Amino acid sequence: MIDLHTHTLLSDGVLVPSELCTRAIASGYKVIGITDHVDESNIEHVVQSILKFTASFESDALKVIPGVEITHVFPKRIGRVTEMARELGIKLVVCHGETIVEPVEKGTNTAAIEAGVDILAHPGLLSKADSMEAHKKGVFMEVTARNGHSLTNGHVVKMAKEYDLKMVLNTDAHAPNDLVSTEFMNMVAYGASLTDSDIDKISNDTVELISGLYV
């Protein structure tokens, strides 16, 4: 199992990275991205801490990818913050998209896609224009197991199929119980109308995304 969207107490998760990883291994995960929330106030120290952890983490059971989730940054600053994350050594850039359960600034999805983030998390009511641009840029759309954000999974899948967008299945884990089983993640996917062959394609695309992050 792969999960490219998780949080630790470096932002609003409840576990230190070490415990998150130990629990991910126990739950059968093979790859996780640690993607704590950042804006311009904390990006330097969060990235420094994540990189310190990933450099020290040695395990044959789990590969850990250093990431960030750019969160509630004004759209006009998202491009700059994406560059900052990459300059600081981050491999996986996720942007906190326009979920319908938070007052995310309108234009965030557009700015994140233009910036070429790797994954647009919980994109909410993703528009046609943003879908077309995401297709061109190869930005992955997230289907999420997280309560609330998951309300628009059905719409995200519909747009992804219509505009040939790549998808990822993520937990957006903040606490131990959020590291769901493969069976549960599959139920979330079925609930958003994905089929077994869609899930296979998503897994293959996700593996390809990960291999690209290390180039």
Ligand SMILES: [Zn+2]
């Ligand atoms: Zn988020």
Ligand SMILES: [Zn+2]
């Ligand atoms: Zn998140």
